[in-house]
Amino acid sequence: xxxxxxxxxxxxxxxxxxxxxxxxxxxxxxxxxxxxxxxxxxxxxxxxxxxxxxxxxxxxxxxxxxxxxxxxxxxxxxxxxxxxxxxxxxxxxxxxxxxxxxxxxxxxxxxxxxxxxxxxxxxxxxxxxxxxxxxxxxxxxxxxxxxxxxxxxxxxxxxxxxxxxxxxxxxxxxxxxxxxxxxxxxxxxxxxxxxxxxxxxxxxxxxxxxxxxxxxxxxxxxxxxxxxxxxxxxxxxxxxxxxxxxxxxxxxxxxxxxxxxxxxxxxxxxxxxxxxxxxxxxxxxxxxxxxxxxxxxxxxxxxxxxxxxxxxxxxxxxxxxxxxxxxxxxxxxxxxxxxxxxxxxxxxxxxxxxxxxxxxxxxxxxxxxxxxxxxxxxxxxxxxxxxxxxxxxxxxxxxxxxxxxxxxxxxxxxxxxxxxxxxxxxxxxxxxxxxxxxx
Amino acid sequence: xxxxxxxxxxxxxxxxxxxxxxxxxxxxxxxxxxxxxxxxxxxxxxxxxxxxxxxxxxxxxxxxxxxxxxxxxxxxxxxxxxxxxxxxxxxxxxxxxxxxxxxxxxxxxxxxxxxxxxxxxxxxxxxxxxxxxxxxxxxxxxxxxxxxxxxxxxxxxxxxxxxxxxxxxxxxxxxxxxxxxxxxxxxxxxxxxxxxxxxxxxxxxxxxxxxxxxxxxxxxxxxxxxxxxxxxxxxxxxxxxxxxxxxxxxxxxxxxxxxxxxxxxxxxxxxxxxxxxxxxxxxxxxxxxxxxxxxxxxxxxxxxxxxxxxxxxxxxxx
Numbered sequence: 001x002x003x004x005x006x007x008x009x010x011x012x013x014x015x016x017x018x019x020x021x022x023x024x025x026x027x028x029x030x031x032x033x034x035x036x037x038x039x040x041x042x043x044x045x046x047x048x049x050x051x052x053x054x055x056x057x058x059x060x061x062x063x064x065x066x067x068x069x070x071x072x073x074x075x076x077x078x079x080x081x082x083x084x085x086x087x088x089x090x091x092x093x094x095x096x097x098x099x100x101x102x103x104x105x106x107x108x109x110x111x112x113x114x115x116x117x118x119x120x121x122x123x124x125x126x127x128x129x130x131x132x133x134x135x136x137x138x139x140x141x142x143x144x145x146x147x148x149x150x151x152x153x154x155x156x157x158x159x160x161x162x163x164x165x166x167x168x169x170x171x172x173x174x175x176x177x178x179x180x181x182x183x184x185x186x187x188x189x190x191x192x193x194x195x196x197x198x199x200x201x202x203x204x205x206x207x208x209x210x211x212x213x214x215x216x217x218x219x220x221x222x223x224x225x226x227x228x229x230x231x232x233x234x235x236x237x238x239x240x241x242x243x244x245x246x247x248x249x250x251x252x253x254x255x256x257x258x259x260x261x262x263x264x265x266x267x268x269x270x271x272x273x274x275x276x277x278x279x280x281x282x283x284x285x286x287x288x289x290x291x292x293x294x295x296x297x298x299x300x301x302x303x304x305x306x307x308x309x310x311x312x313x314x315x316x317x318x319x320x321x322x323x324x325x326x327x328x329x330x331x332x333x334x335x336x337x338x339x340x341x342x343x344x345x346x347x348x349x350x351x352x353x354x355x356x357x358x359x360x361x362x363x364x365x366x367x368x369x370x371x372x373x374x375x376x377x378x379x380x381x382x383x384x385x386x387x388x389x390x391x392x393x394x395x396x397x398x399x400x401x402x403x404x405x406x407x408x409x410x411x412x413x414x415x416x417x418x419x420x421x422x423x424x425x426x427x428x429x430x431x432x433x434x435x436x437x438x439x
Numbered sequence: 440x441x442x443x444x445x446x447x448x449x450x451x452x453x454x455x456x457x458x459x460x461x462x463x464x465x466x467x468x469x470x471x472x473x474x475x476x477x478x479x480x481x482x483x484x485x486x487x488x489x490x491x492x493x494x495x496x497x498x499x500x501x502x503x504x505x506x507x508x509x510x511x512x513x514x515x516x517x518x519x520x521x522x523x524x525x526x527x528x529x530x531x532x533x534x535x536x537x538x539x540x541x542x543x544x545x546x547x548x549x550x551x552x553x554x555x556x557x558x559x560x561x562x563x564x565x566x567x568x569x570x571x572x573x574x575x576x577x578x579x580x581x582x583x584x585x586x587x588x589x590x591x592x593x594x595x596x597x598x599x600x601x602x603x604x605x606x607x608x609x610x611x612x613x614x615x616x617x618x619x620x621x622x623x624x625x626x627x628x629x630x631x632x633x634x635x636x637x638x639x640x641x642x643x644x645x646x647x648x649x650x651x652x653x654x655x656x657x658x659x660x661x662x663x664x665x666x667x668x669x670x671x672x673x674x675x676x677x678x679x680x681x682x683x684x685x686x687x688x689x690x691x692x693x694x695x696x697x698x699x700x701x702x703x704x705x706x707x708x709x710x711x712x713x714x715x716x717x718x719x720x721x722x723x724x725x726x727x728x729x730x731x732x733x734x735x736x737x738x739x740x741x742x743x744x745x746x747x748x749x750x751x752x753x754x755x756x757x
Binding site: 047048050054055056057059060117118119120123124126127130132134135137138224225227228229233373376377379380381382385387388 | 746
């Protein structure tokens with residue numbers, strides 16, 4: 001066992017220890033994008049929200065889209081890692097850490113986007129001081145903060161063994177401050193049977209809890225839309241629809257990050273085709289559910305063709321035709337075909353599919369937010385012509401890019417601090433086997 | 440009601456002189472008098488007001504400053520009142536005086552109108568009509584339900600107000616309102632600085648950047664016995680304002696019994712099926728005195744272009 005750990009540590013030493021010129025270039029690039037975002041943010045603060053494409057009709061734009069998107073991939077990470085943990089899937093080890101990282105990092109970025117949408121950031125404390133429990137936004141504040149807390153604990157429990165391993169390591173030479181950091185973070189974990197038992201129990205409890213929290217949080221997010229009377233939002237299906245869409249987008253992000261880390265950190269021995277196919281199959285099942293919910297939602301709107309629903313559908317099939325085709329046709333059918341037909345199941349194909357799915361799901365959120373606001377009950381009139389349609393400005397795009405850059409940067413840095421593949425994973429293996437025998 | 444409209448012509452003359460007048464006409468409906476008291480002339484520094492004992496007196500315009508209640512006080516309605524508005528669609532010809540007076544009264548920039556005028560046409564074969572739309576001050580207001588900080592509230596007198604000092608600008612109320620009534624201050628507009636008075640939610644002014652505001656039924660005017668800006672500004676007398684408990688509404692010229700008016704003219708509330716229970720009623724556009732095209736008469740290009748997407752304009756485009 002010990003030797004296994006050592007082999008792994010050696011294998012991961014370069015990632016943890018050194019950052020090559022490409023690594024620095026990558027980090028500098030991300031920092032540059034983030035700087036652009038900071039500039040855009042100052043523009044927005046100094047000149048007011050007028051610099052965005054949002055106006056009185058379309059009051060929420062791509063900030064909200066990004067918010068839903070990042071929260072979505074976060075919940076997906078939680079659901080996937082929690083479920084895989086509870087089911088003790090033996091193949092989960094090399095990818096579970098990634099899912100956990102995705103969860104926590106996107107959970108930190110998501111809420112920032114909703115803050116960008118708020119007119120008076122200086123009055124943000126009012127949410128706590130004068131919070132009204134009747135408002136779905138208050139539900140969201142409570143739910144998201146619970147989720148962040150729960151996911152942090154879950155992630156921490158999951159990395160505790162690795163932190164202890166890194167603290168005790170004498171094979172790769174880690175700098176002093178990092179040793180110190182690992183020592184503090186490892187909380188004196190030495191792997192005694194009692195510690196192991198407790199850790200396992202706590203992880204199980206947290207895994208179950210974050211699954212429940214994730215479902216609740218994403219439903220609450222959907223209710224922000226569906227409690228209103230807006231045609232297109234006022235739908236009972238939104239809660240489960242958002243949960244499914246979230247896990248779906250998250251599975252795609254997981255596949256993409258698996259591919260990237262496999263390439264960059266040379267993890268071909270650990271992340272194999274089997275993993276891509278397994279997560280691919282999860283993605284396929286979710287694609288089917290997502291397609292079913294989407295179809296169900298739009299079919300009822302179209303068939304009954306209530307006046308405002310009809311206007312919305314007309315808008316979606318005209319001005320937003322390609323958005324709709326990509327998000328709700330290609331985004332559903334591609335995984336079904338690529339993962340469904342064994343011949344097509346290659347690592348490259350599955351990865352390309354996941355990229356398409358990520359774009360499709362982002363567009364899906366765009367189609368939920370923007371066209372609905374563009375087709376209110378009272379037609380948009382007596383309003384400046386340039387206010388009729390929404391188009392994101394460079395400010396909004398820069399901040400969106402900055403969000404993606406922060407995600408990538410934190411992901412990169414996290415993988416430098418804590419191995420992206422659990423090095424103490426073999427502990428799990430033994431435990432699982434033991435549990436399997438005793439059960 | 441017939442008795443009430445008798446005095447119509449004399450009263451109109453009376454008003455044309457720029458006088459401030461009591462509601463002498465509204466015989467038998469003395470309760471409404473407080474709503475009709477003050478009318479000011481804008482061209483002179485001195486204005487005439489009617490005192491409570493019926494005397495007409497000249498006072499400095501500056502003395503007519505509207506009282507502004509505190510934010511705390513604005514949470515409670517005016518005791519014993521329940522306000523209602525009736526809009527007569529048969530008379531509207533998009534003169535936009537209501538919009539202008541409202542903008543001026545609330546120190547609002549162009550493009551941030553509390554009062555909007557739609558050119559609605561219910562279906563292809565039905566006739567188009569002008570549709571002034573203030574806030575409906577719903578009795579079941581979704582905007583109030585969804586506000587996370589209690590910045591918007593429903594008062595005992597039926598008015599839904601926004602406290603811009605509390606508002607965090609999340610815009611949830613804007614998506615909650617099915618009537619697209621609310622407006623957002625996308626930046627600090629110079630018009631906000633025109634108002635030197637301290638902020639009061641009842642005045643809805645001075646505006647604040649990054650917050651939501653909307654039509655407020657002008658409670659600051661009601662407190663001094665006036666009707667909202669839009670009501671007094673309308674040259675056609677389209678908009679009636681009054682008290683549903685007193686069962687009286689007035690457009691400054693004519694005064695009607697609310698229930699009778701709604702009964703006789705088949706008044707209705709817009710999008711009743713949404714269950715928001717508006718406090719604004721509409722009288723259907725029947726027996727119209729003006730062709731709908733008159734509404735384009737004096738509009739400048741910018742305003743005219745705002746109607747480019749309406750079916751009516753598209754159909755009549757040369």
